[in-house]
Every structure is written in C-alpha cells, then in structure tokens.
Amino acid sequence: MTTKLSVRRRGTILERVRNGEDGILAIGNHPAVIQSILDLDFLSGKRTPSILGIITGNRKAYKCFFGTREIMIPCFKDLEHVPPHARTRVRWMLNLQSGRRAFDSTMRFFEAFPQALGGHIFAENVPEAHAAELIRRFSGKLIAGPSGVGILVPGHLKLGAIGGIDASQLEAGKLKTPGTIAVVSTSGGMTNELIRAVAASGHRVSFSVCIGGDRFPVTPLSDVLALAQTDPQTEALVYFGELGGSDEYEIAELLEKKRFTKPVVAYVAGIIDEAFDEHMQFGHAKALVRSHDESARAKRDALVKAGAVSPATFPEFLQAIAWLPRAAVRDTVADINALMNRTPSILSTREVVDQSEIPVFVRAGKLARRSENAFAASALKALLGRDVSPITAAYAEGVFELLMDHGGAVSGAVNTMVTARAGKDMVSSLAAGLLTVGPRFGGAVNDAARAWLSGVASGKDASDFVETRARESSLIPGIGHRKYRVGVPDPRVAALAQFATLLKKHPHYDFARAVEVATTAKNGQLILNVDGTIAALFLDILAECEKYSRAELEELVDVEFFNALFIIPRSVGFIAHFIEQKLHDEGLFRLPEELLFVRPSGKKKKK
Numbered sequence: 181m182t183t184k185l186s187v188r189r190r191g192t193i194l195e196r197v198r199n200g201e202d203g204i205l206a207i208g209n210h211p212a213v214i215q216s217i218l219d220l221d222f223l224s225g226k227r228t229p230s231i232l233g234i235i236t237g238n239r240k241a242y243k244c245f246f247g248t249r250e251i252m253i254p255c256f257k258d259l260e261h262v263p264p265h266a267r268t269r270v271r272w273m274l275n276l277q278s279g280r281r282a283f284d285s286t287m288r289f290f291e292a293f294p295q296a297l298g299g300h301i302f303a304e305n306v307p308e309a310h311a312a313e314l315i316r317r318f319s320g321k322l323i324a325g326p327s328g329v330g331i332l333v334p335g336h337l338k339l340g341a342i343g344g345i346d347a348s349q350l351e352a353g354k355l356k357t358p359g360t361i362a363v364v365s366t367s368g369g370m371t372n373e374l375i376r377a378v379a380a381s382g383h384r385v386s387f388s389v390c391i392g393g394d395r396f397p398v399t400p401l402s403d404v405l406a407l408a409q410t411d412p413q414t415e416a417l418v419y420f421g422e423l424g425g426s427d428e429y430e431i432a433e434l435l436e437k438k439r440f441t442k443p444v445v446a447y448v449a450g451i452i453d454e455a456f457d458e459h460m461q462f463g464h465a466k467a468l469v470r471s472h473d474e475s476a477r478a479k480r481d482a483l484v485k486a487g488a489v490s491p492a493t494f495p496e497f498l499q500a501i502a503w504l505p506r507a508a509v510r511d512t513v514a515d516i517n518a519l520m521n522r523t524p525s526i527l528s529t530r531e532v533v534d535q536s537e538i539p540v541f542v543r544a545g546k547l548a549r550r551s552e553n554a555f556a557a558s559a560l561k562a563l564l565g566r567d568v569s570p571i572t573a574a575y576a577e578g579v580f581e582l583l584m585d586h587g588g589a590v591s592g593a594v595n596t597m598v599t600a601r602a603g604k605d606m607v608s609s610l611a612a613g614l615l616t617v618g619p620r621f622g623g624a625v626n627d628a629a630r631a632w633l634s635g636v637a638s639g640k641d642a643s644d645f646v647e648t649r650a651r652e653s654s655l656i657p658g659i660g661h662r663k664y665r666v667g668v669p670d671p672r673v674a675a676l677a678q679f680a681t682l683l684k685k686h687p688h689y690d691f692a693r694a695v696e697v698a699t700t701a702k703n704g705q706l707i708l709n710v711d712g713t714i715a716a717l718f719l720d721i722l723a724e725c726e727k728y729s730r731a732e733l734e735e736l737v738d739v740e741f742f743n744a745l746f747i748i749p750r751s752v753g754f755i756a757h758f759i760e761q762k763l764h765d766e767g768l769f770r771l772p773e774e775l776l777f778v779r780p781s782g783k784k785k786k787k
Contacts, residue, residue: 193297193322194387194411196271197333198358201297202230203269204339205262207285208276209236210302214253215244216345217274219519220338222247223347223356230337231274232266235259235285243528248518250525259292263731272339273299273323274330282326283310290318298322300330300340304394311396322407323398328390329368332375334358341368342390343375347519352376359384360415360507362408364401366391366427370420370449378418381502384509386414391427401427402434409440416443416504421479423450428479432486443504444488447497450476553577563744569725575679579714579745582672585753591616596754600761601769613754617747619657622711626742628658629715632688633733635695642694658692658712659699666704673713680717683724692716715742 190196206214214231221230234242234255241252256262262270273289273296275282282303290296298321301314306326314323324331330340334355343353350356353375361383365371371390378385389404391397408414417440421428428448434440473479483490491497551557557573559580568576588597596613604612617623635645649656664670680686692712699706708716722728722736736742 192407192410194333194407194413196297197337200336201271202337203266204231204272204274205259205266205270205289205293206231206234206274206276207289209234209242210276210341211244212345213274213276213302213341214242216341216343216350217338218244218246218251219347220343220350220355222519223350224335225356229253230272232269233262235262241528243524245519245522245524248522250528252528259288261731262292263729267293271295271297272337274339275299275301275303275325277303279303279305279307279326282306283314286314286323287317290321296321298331298399299324300328301325301392301398302330302340303327306394308394308396311394311398314398315396318398319403321399322389322403324390325392325394325398327368327394328366328392328397329371330390332385332388334385334387340390342371342388344372347516349376351516352379354379354384354509354511357384357509357511358386358413359509360386360413361501361504362386362411362414362417363388363419364391364404364408364417365420366393366397366422366425367420368393374418374420377498377501381498381504382506383501383504384507386411395425400430402430405431405434405440409442414442415507416445418501418504419444419446421446421448423448423476423479424474426474428483429473431488432482435483435486435488444483445497445500445504446480446483446488446490447494448476448480448483448490449494451492556580559748563741564726566726571679571682571725572721575676575718575721576745578676578679579718580749582675582710583714583746583749585750585756588757591621592750592754593757596757597761598769600758601766603768606755606758609758610751610754613757614747614751617743617750622746622750623743624657624709624711625715625746626737626740628692628712629719629733629742630737631657632692632712632716632719633730633737636687636691637730642691643698645691646695646698656695656699658709658715659695660706661709662705664705664709665707666700669707670710672710673708676710676713676717679721683720685724686717686720688719688723689713689716711746714745718742718745 191199204217214234217231218229221228229246229251231253234253235258236242236255237257239255242255243250243252245251254266270293273286273293275286275289277285282301283306286299286301289299301323302325304327311326322331324340328340330338330342332338332342332355335358338355343355344350349372353372355375359378361378363371363374363378363385365374368390371388375385375388387408389399389407391399391401391404405417408417419431428446431440431444431446435444480490480492489500491500553570553573553576556577557568560568560573560576585593587593592613595616596609599609599612619627635642638645640648646656661670680689692708692715696706696708719733722733728736
C-alpha cells in the first residue's frame with residue numbers, strides 16, 4: 181500500500197521529519213499555537229526553534245519563549261522577503277489565515293517553496309472550490325485541513341494546535357517521547373482527546389494527523405493510512421469518526437483487501453442521530469447523514485465486519501486502546517513548572533556589551549596591550565549585534581576620529597554651548613546639540629547610504645541618476661560642501677578614500693565618485709563630501725567584509741544605523757564644548773543686539 185506520501189527518494193515524509201526536516205514558516209500569527217510549537221521543541225531537546233519566521237505585515241519580530249528564555253521570531257511582510265538562510269530550511273507551512281485568504285497564501289507558499297513536505301490549513305469554511313483546487317495541485321504533499329488542529333510527530337514536529345496549546349497539555353500527552361500508535365481523526369478536538377487517551381493508557385503516539393472537518397480535506401484518509409502502513413514505528417491505528425461521509429468505508433475496504441494490515445481501533449460517533457425524526461447536522465461540515473450507509477451504526481458495522489475493533493460506547497473504545505500491545509517507553513522528565521510561570525519582559529532588548537569576561541587593563545604594574553581599534557570594534561558589536569573584521573573596525577575608528585569635532589560654529593555645538601551657558605546640565609546640553617542633527621547637519625550620512633544603495637541597485641548610469649534627481653528637484657545627500665570644492669578637496673575624504681584600496685570591489689564608492697563627476701561638471705562645489713564618502717565606503721565594507729546582503733543593508737538604512745557613525749563621535753565633541761563653557765563660566769549667553777537684523781519693534785535697524 182503506497183502513495184506519493186509514503187514513497188520518496190529521500191525516504192517517507194515521516195522519516196524525513198525524524199531526520200530533522202522540521203522548518204516551519206507560519207502565515208499569519210496565533211500566539212498560543214506558535215508558543216505551543218516552541219514549547220514542544222524545547223521539551224523535545226531541540227536547540228533551535230522549528231519556526232523559522234512568521235509572514236505578517238505589521239511587525240519585524242514576534243517575542244515569545246524558548247524554554248524560559250525569551251527569543252524574537254523574525255517576521256516578514258511577504259514570502260519573497262524570507263532570507264536565503266531560512267528559505268533552505270523551510271519544509272512546512274502553518275497557515276493561520278482566514279478561510280477566504282487561505283487558498284491564495286497556500287498556493288503562493290508552495291510556489292515559493294517547492295521543496296516543502298506539506299502544511300496545515302487551520303481555517304474553517306474554506307470555499308469548497310478552493311479546497312478542490314488544492315487537492316488537484318498538491319496531492320503529493322501532506323496537508324492537514326482545511327479545519328482541524330494539524331500534524332504531530334512526537335519529539336520532532338508539532339504543526340498547529342495538535343496535542344494542546346499549553347505545556348501541561350503537552351506533558352499530559354507525553355509528546356516528547358515517540359511511540360507506536362498512529363492517531364487519526366477528522367475532528368480537531370477529538371484528535372487531541374485521543375492523543376491524551378493513548379498517553380493515559382500507557383502507550384505513546386507515533387504520529388497523528390487531523391485530516392480536517394470540512395467536506396474536502398486536501399490529504400485524504402487513504403493517504404494517511406498508507407503513511408501509517410509503511411511507517412515501521414507505527415504498530416496500530418486509533419481512529420475517531422463521525423456519522424456522514426464515507427471515510428470509514430475506506431478503512432474497511434483497505435482492511436478487507438489486506439492493504440492495511442495493522443490493528444485498527446475505531447469509534448464512530450453519532451448514534452444519537454437515530455433518536456430524531458430527521459437527520460441533524462453535527463459539528464463538522466460533512467457530519468450529516470444523507471443516506472442509511474452514512475449513519476454511525478452502519479459505518480461501525482462495516483468496520484467490525486472488516487476486522488477492526490469498533491466498540492459501541494466510548495468507554496469501551498478507551499478500554500480497547502488500553503488492550504493494544506504496549507511497547508516499552510522511557511519518558512524524559514522536563515521541568516514543566518518553569519514553563520508555566522514565565523513572565524514576558526516589557527521591553528525586548530539584548531545585552532549590548534557582554535561583560536562575562538572583563539578585559540585586563542593592567543598586568544604586572546604595566547598597561548596590558550589591547551587590540552587596536554578596540555573601542556570602535558566594541559561599539560560596532562553593540563550596534564550590529566556581531567563581531568566585526570579588523571578592516572571594519574579600523575574604518576569606524578577612522579570615522580570616529582575625523583568626525584569628533586568640526587569647530588564651535590556648527591549648529592549642534594552652538595546649541596550645546598548656549599544651553600550650557602543657561603546653567604543646564606551635561607545631558608540637557610548634549611541633547612540640545614543632538615537635536616539639531618538632521619538632513620542639513622550630520623543626518624545626511626544615512627540619507628547618502630540610501631541614495632548610493634538605491635542607485636547601485638537600479639543599474640542606472642550615474643549621470644542618469646543625477647538627472648532624475650534634478651528633474652525631481654531633489655538634493656543628492658552626500659554631495660556638496662560650503663568650504664571645499666574641486667581643486668580644494670576635503671582632507672577627511674582623502675583620508676577615508678584610502679580604505680577603498682583594501683577592498684576587492686567597491687561598487688557604492690565607485691557610484692558615488694561617478695555621481696561627483698556629473699555634479700561637479702555643473703558646479704565645482706558639488707563634490708563628494710565626508711558624509712557621502714562615509715556612507716559609500718561603509719556599504720562596501722559591510723558587504724565584502726561582513727557579508728551583508730543588499731536586503732540587510734537596506735534594513736540598516738531603515739533603522740538609521742549610518743547616522744550613528746556621526747552621532748557617536750560628535751557627541752564627544754559636544755561634551756567637550758559643554759565642559760569648556762562650564763569651566764569658563766561666562767554666564768548666560770545673549771545675542772548682541774547690534775547683530776540682530778530686525779529690532780523687537782519689527783523695524784529694521786539703521787546702518
């Protein structure tokens with residue numbers, strides 16, 4: 181008995197899951213379901229979560245627990261934005277969207293991830309035309325639903341609410357320990373009840389699939405039975421069915437033809453329907469008797485005739501499960517109490533500086549040698565969350581030295597000094613200075629990075645880029661200087677330009693220089709300034725030395741990382757001006773009246 185699910189070049193789906201192919205991409209968010217999957221991952225001894233990301237347009241990360249430790253699951257606005265390192269691991273779809281949206285997102289998922297093994301469609305009331313099309317297209321995938329609780333391979337995969345959504349339910353179901361009993365049902369609630377019943381009887385579940393309660397499940401019961409038949413770990417099947425439909429006749433036929441040879445314990449609910457004058461619609465879409473053959477009694481009789489154990493009452497059904505052959509199991513002990521008493525943090529943050537190893541500053545009465553550019557390296561590690569290469573650290577050190585101060589005439593220094601003279605403290609004075617940082621002072625570094633990044637990505641010639649900006653009446657950040665011009669270059673730019681010789685290629689710097697050629701042809705002062713140089717070279721250094729992708733560089737631009745390269749050193753300069761003013765203590769600053777262009781009355785002052 182084989183299907184596309186049970187015969188694969190790299191083994192059956194169950195074998196591949198047990199060999200670690202467990203990467204899940206969630207479409208939409210359901211906090212309780214997401215957390216329950218991570219809890220079983222942790223309790224099963226996994227070191228990393230099986231959920232690789234969540235497709236949701238309103239955030240960049242979702243905070244949850246992995247054990248007692250808080251983690252951030254990355255969120256992506258669409259499937260195309262899933263990064264390459266995650267794409268290669270994706271094997272499963274967890275579709276948590278509504279019934280009307282589930283079809284389109286499922287189609288797009290399997291188009292984007294053809295290597296995926298299957299998924300779970302959580303929503304009820306998926307239009308039947310949509311379900312039929314999914315059946316036609318994805319018969320080779322293991323897809324639970326529409327409607328239901330998902331797929332479970334204990335110790336390896338939890339795809340959906342199957343087995344419960346809190347740690348106590350996972351522990352009661354003994355889901356960390358693989359067993360020998362396959363649990364199958366169309367009903368989500370009863371799937372979870374059967375998992376608990378199997379655990380309570382001393383058995384353990386080998387795998388479980390909730391096929392789904394809608395009329396047209398994507399993966400039919402026969403395919404799931406074939407999976408159980410070919411699975412060496414599965415020794416018996418426990419099944420819960422209902423009145424309506426013909427699933428139980430499929431089981432009976434497979435038993436009669438010896439295509440399913442393992443013991444079957446089945447219960448068919450709905451005998452109560454016989455007490456009414458006309459047939460009643462029960463909880464699921466197909467739980468309605470349309471003919472005598474679809475009654476609970478008729479289907480139960482067919483199962484018994486074919487050789488299954490199908491008791492008349494639910495207590496007898498539970499007893500029959502207990503009578504199944506029991507394999508020896510050893511349950512791992514997990515600290516469930518720790519998972520039950522977790523309190524989420526209010527703010528999500530990491531430890532910026534790791535102080536677990538305090539550096540040695542003095543050794544044997546002498547200064548201990550420390551690595552060059554240590555402060556810059558530490559600052560970048562704090563900002564980027566990773567160690568950086570020597571070239572990257574040296575470049576940041578150079579930027580910090582060059583930008584530390586630019587005299588007392590600039591707006592930020594003026595604001596700092598005026599605030600200090602007003603008797604304010606260091607923090608207030610520094611804040612006053614920093615509040616002037618923006619597109620006209622210092623903040624152009626980040627805007628320049630955005631311009632060079634988009635310019636290189638567009639593939640446009642630099643002259644076309646300049647003309648497009650001119651037609652839009654848009655200034656080009658990183659271009660132009662009040663003091664320096666062609667023939668009188670900014671020495672800071674010349675100093676930083678030396679770093680280009682350390683790189684194999686520098687497309688952003690080359691583009692910025694090409695833009696400079698186009699702009700200086702119109703005006704000699706429209707040179708590449710220090711802001712534009714810092715941005716262009718740092719883009720190239722991060723790409724080559726730190727292996728940042730274009731998408732990751734765009735993220736750094738979006739969060740204004742490049743402005744930090746100005747703010748960090750310039751803060752030192754502002755503080756220096758603050759201290760100087762405090763030491764001199766010249767009192768409150770007032771602008772001399774003769775320097776005012778307009779008198780308080782509004783009349784111009786006579787010259």
